[in-house]
Amino acid sequence: MMTWIFSGMVILATLTGLATGRIEAVSNAALEGAAEAVTLSISLLGALCLWNGIMRVGEAAGLTARLSRLFRPLLRLLFGRELDPDGPAARAITLNLSANLLGLGNAATPFGLAAMKELDRLNPHPETASRAMVMFVVLNTASIELIPATAIALRQQNGSAAPAEILPAVWIVSLLSASAALAAARLLTARDPRRRAGRR
Amino acid sequence: MSGMQTVSAAVLPLVLCLMLGYGLASRVRVFDLFLEGAKEGITVTLRVLPALVAILVAVQMLQASGALDLLTGLLAPLLGLAGIPAEVIPLAILRPISGSGSLAIVDYLLSHYHPDSLIGRITSVMQGSTETTFYTIAIYYGATRVRQTGRTLPAALTGDLVGFIASAVAVHLLFGG
Numbered sequence: 001m002m003t004w005i006f007s008g009m010v011i012l013a014t015l016t017g018l019a020t021g022r023i024e025a026v027s028n029a030a031l032e033g034a035a036e037a038v039t040l041s042i043s044l045l046g047a048l049c050l051w052n053g054i055m056r057v058g059e060a061a062g063l064t065a066r067l068s069r070l071f072r073p074l075l076r077l078l079f080g081r082e083l084d085p086d087g088p089a090a091r092a093i094t095l096n097l098s099a100n101l102l103g104l105g106n107a108a109t110p111f112g113l114a115a116m117k118e119l120d121r122l123n124p125h126p127e128t129a130s131r132a133m134v135m136f137v138v139l140n141t142a143s144i145e146l147i148p149a150t151a152i153a154l155r156q157q158n159g160s161a162a163p164a165e166i167l168p169a170v171w172i173v174s175l176l177s178a179s180a181a182l183a184a185a186r187l188l189t190a191r192d193p194r195r196r197a198g199r200r
Numbered sequence: 201m202s203g204m205q206t207v208s209a210a211v212l213p214l215v216l217c218l219m220l221g222y223g224l225a226s227r228v229r230v231f232d233l234f235l236e237g238a239k240e241g242i243t244v245t246l247r248v249l250p251a252l253v254a255i256l257v258a259v260q261m262l263q264a265s266g267a268l269d270l271l272t273g274l275l276a277p278l279l280g281l282a283g284i285p286a287e288v289i290p291l292a293i294l295r296p297i298s299g300s301g302s303l304a305i306v307d308y309l310l311s312h313y314h315p316d317s318l319i320g321r322i323t324s325v326m327q328g329s330t331e332t333t334f335y336t337i338a339i340y341y342g343a344t345r346v347r348q349t350g351r352t353l354p355a356a357l358t359g360d361l362v363g364f365i366a367s368a369v370a371v372h373l374l375f376g377g
Contacts, residue, residue: 001349002338006254013261016270025264033260037252041245048241056237058219061226102211113244113343120344127347134352137340141296141333141356142363147208148328154306155324160315166324169370173329176366181359188351 044109051110055095059088068094078139078182079132089118093136100140103147112140131189138185142178146171244343251342255334259298268293282365283372287319291326292364296333296357303327321375325367330360 017026058064065086068075071094072085083090092115099107115136123130129137148170155163223230262268268290276289284292287309295302306327313319333356341349 001353002254002341002347005334005353006258009258009262012267013258013265016267017261017265020266022264022266026261029260029264030257033257034253036260037249037256040256041249041252044248045241045245048245049238050241052241052244053234053236053238054216054219056233056240057223057228057230060228060233061219061223063219063222102215103208104212104215107212107215109339110241110244112340113248116340116343117244120346123344123346126345129341129344129346129349129352133341133344133346134350134355137337137349137352138355138359140340141331141336142359143329143331145328149208150303151306151324151328154303154310154327155315155320158307158310158315158320160310160320162316165316166321166328169321169325169367169374170328172370173325173363173366177329177359177363180362181355184358185351185355188355 047106048110048113051107052114055092055111055114058095059091064091064095067091067098070094071097078135082130083132087118087122089115089122089132092118096136096140097144100144101146103145103149105145105149108140112136134185134189135182138181139178142181143174144178145174248339248342251338255338259301259334263298263301268297279364283368284364285319285322285368287313288322288326288368291323295326295330295364296360299332299335302332318371318375321371322368325371326364329367330363333357333360 013026013029014023017023055064068085068091071090074097075083075085075090075093079093083093092111096108096111096115099105099111116133119130119133119136120126123133147167151166151170152163155166220230223233272290272293275293276286279289279292280286291302291305291309294305306323309323310320313323315321315324333353337349337352337356341352
C-alpha cells in the first residue's frame with residue numbers, strides 16, 4: 001500500500017509540475033522534504049529519548065502495569081483476545097492512550113512507537129500488519145485528544161471571544177470519526193479473503 | 201481561559217513528577233533506568249527516519265506541483281454535497297496529508313473569517329478532531345518490519361471523511377446558522 005501511495009504521489013507531483021510549469025518548485029520541494037524529515041526527526045529525537053526514559057522508570061516501578069489494569073476493559077473492547085492485557089504491548093498502548101487523552105502530543109508518539117515495536121515482536125507474519133496493529137494505528141490517525149491545544153491557541157490568537165467553545169463539538173466529532181475508522185478497520189478485516197484462506 | 205492554559209501547561213511536569221516519584225517510592229534506580237530507556241529513543245528515531253523522508257518528500261512535491269489544488273477542484277462538488285462549505289474544502293483535503301500545510305490553512309481561514317463565524321468554527325473543529333493520517337501511518341509502521349499495511353489507510357481515511365462531514369454537521373447543530 002505505502003509503495004503505491006509513495007510512488008503515486010511522486011509521479012503525480014512530477015506530471016502536474018510539468019503540466020503547470022512548476023517543475024522547478026517540485027524539484028526543490030523534493031530536497032526540502034528530505035531535509036525537513038531530518039529536522040523533524042532531530043526534534044523528535046529529544047522527545048523520544050525523554051519519554052522512553054520516563055517509560056522505563058514507570059515500567060520498573062510497576063506504575064504502567066497498574067495504569068494498564070485501569071484500561072483493561074477498553075483494550076479488550078478494541079483489541080479483543082488477541083492482545084495480552086498484561087503484556088508490554090498493552091502497557092505501551094495504555095501509555096499512548098493516556099498521553100493522547102491528556103493532550104501530551106509529544107509523548108503520544110514515542111509511546112505509540114514503543115507499542116508498535118512490541119506489536120511487531122508479537123506479529124506472527126512480520127511483513128503484514130497484524131489486526132492489533134491496524135486497530136492501534138487507525139485509532140491514532142483519528143485524533144483522540146481531549147484538549148486540542150493547537151486549534152484553541154490559533155482561535156485565541158485570531159481574536160475569538162470563546163476559544164474553548166468548540167470543545168463539545170470536537171469531542172463528538174472525534175468520537176464519531178474514531179468509531180467510523182475502527183468500524184471500517186473491523187469490517188475490512190472480516191472481508192479480507194486472504195485472511196480467511198489462512199495465508200496470513 | 202488562562203486557568204485552563206495553566207492546567208494544560210502543568211500536565212507535562214506533573215506527569216514527569218508522578219512517574220519519577222513513583223520510581224523513588226518503589227526504590228528503583230531512577231536515573232540509570234532513565235538513561236537506559238532514553239538510549240532506546242535514539243534507535244527508534246533512526247528507525248523511523250527513512251519513512252519520514254519518504255512521506256515528506258512526496259508531500260512537499262505534491263504541494264509544490266499544484267496537484268492538491270486540482271484535487272480540491274475535483275473533490276469540492278462532492279464534499280459540498282455533504283454540507284462542507286467551499287472555503288474549508290482545501291483544509292479537508294490537506295489535513296490527512298500535511299500537518300504544517302493544514303496549520304497554515306487553519307491560520308489563514310481563522311484570520312480571514314472570524315474564529316467565531318460559521319466557517320471559523322468548522323475550521324477549528326476539523327483541525328481539532330482529526331490527525332495527519334499519512335504521517336502517522338508512515339512513522340508508526342516505520343518502527344516495525346511491516347511492508348503490507350493492508351486496510352489501515354482505507355479505514356483511516358474513512359474516519360477522516362466522517363470527521364469532516366461531522367464537523368460541519370456538529371457546528372450547524374450546536375451553534376446554529
